[in-house]
Amino acid sequence: MSDSDIIQIRDLKNSFGSQVVHDGVNLDVKRGEILGLVGGSGTGKSVLLRSIIGLQQPVAGSIKVLGHEMIGKDPLTMRMVSRHWGVLFQESALFSTLNITENVKVPLREYYPELGDSLLDQIAGYKIAMTDLPEDVGIKFNSELSGGMRKRAGLARALALDPDLLFLDEPTSGLDPVSADAIDALILGLRKMLGLTVFMITHDLDSLYNICDRVAVLADKKVLAVDTVENLTKFDHPWIKRYFNGPRGRAAAESFEARKTGA
Numbered sequence: 001m002s003d004s005d006i007i008q009i010r011d012l013k014n015s016f017g018s019q020v021v022h023d024g025v026n027l028d029v030k031r032g033e034i035l036g037l038v039g040g041s042g043t044g045k046s047v048l049l050r051s052i053i054g055l056q057q058p059v060a061g062s063i064k065v066l067g068h069e070m071i072g073k074d075p076l077t078m079r080m081v082s083r084h085w086g087v088l089f090q091e092s093a094l095f096s097t098l099n100i101t102e103n104v105k106v107p108l109r110e111y112y113p114e115l116g117d118s119l120l121d122q123i124a125g126y127k128i129a130m131t132d133l134p135e136d137v138g139i140k141f142n143s144e145l146s147g148g149m150r151k152r153a154g155l156a157r158a159l160a161l162d163p164d165l166l167f168l169d170e171p172t173s174g175l176d177p178v179s180a181d182a183i184d185a186l187i188l189g190l191r192k193m194l195g196l197t198v199f200m201i202t203h204d205l206d207s208l209y210n211i212c213d214r215v216a217v218l219a220d221k222k223v224l225a226v227d228t229v230e231n232l233t234k235f236d237h238p239w240i241k242r243y244f245n246g247p248r249g250r251a252a253a254e255s256f257e258a259r260k261t262g263a
């Protein structure tokens, strides 16, 4: 594992009964990069994410995070390594009975039970501010927030423990284009400010062009290619061609070019 790799996956196999989802997945995620993961529906993007963060037990293979083998890990190692990552789940997964401040305090309480409530409130307030949410959001509940605000609140909780690594499951799904652009800008800003590595499942072609350093394509039960979007558009595989060179892919490419030239 090279020093620059924060995640290294080798020969990963996942199956459910007779359904093989992954059959020899290999992938390296480099420290400091934003890596996008794409693939058709049901190709196993979420199963891959769940395998990395220990919510899915693979059949075979190796997953190293920060140099620690995650498969077959003991609960203590798992707890020690998971302290270094934050996860934004697709529906943000905020606790509906807790306000946003209390949600952000959940991981803080788990890892720092000795800290007093007023200090936890301050830290939570700081994390909420980092995601550009107004201060009064802290006392609101998930049901009182817009879709974009929920994503930001989920991000605030994912940042609670000052992670090195951020896992995002479709951070812009369900958002209008302006809110999606704002979330992309926030992810870029957080990466710069905190030196994060970001592993992001997305279907959002604009996000792939605008913020991902590299994109991994999951198809045929494997990671078929990992490269810049520009290079992937030239890749000779039927799904990759359809994905990047179809009408939506071309529109995203044109919009990216227009942004670059300021048109």
Ligand SMILES: Nc1ncnc2c1ncn2[C@@H]1O[C@H](COP(=O)(O)OP(=O)(O)OP(=O)(O)O)[C@@H](O)[C@H]1O
Pocket: 016, 021, 039, 040, 041, 042, 043, 044, 045, 046, 047, 048
């Ligand atoms: N706990 C489970 N039990 C049985 N099958 C599962 C389980 N979790 C996932 N699968 C199956 O594994 C396959 C991959 O699912 P996964 O959710 O990873 O797809 P995905 O690529 O994230 O899809 P989408 O883009 O539609 O969210 C699917 O066929 C799904 O039905």
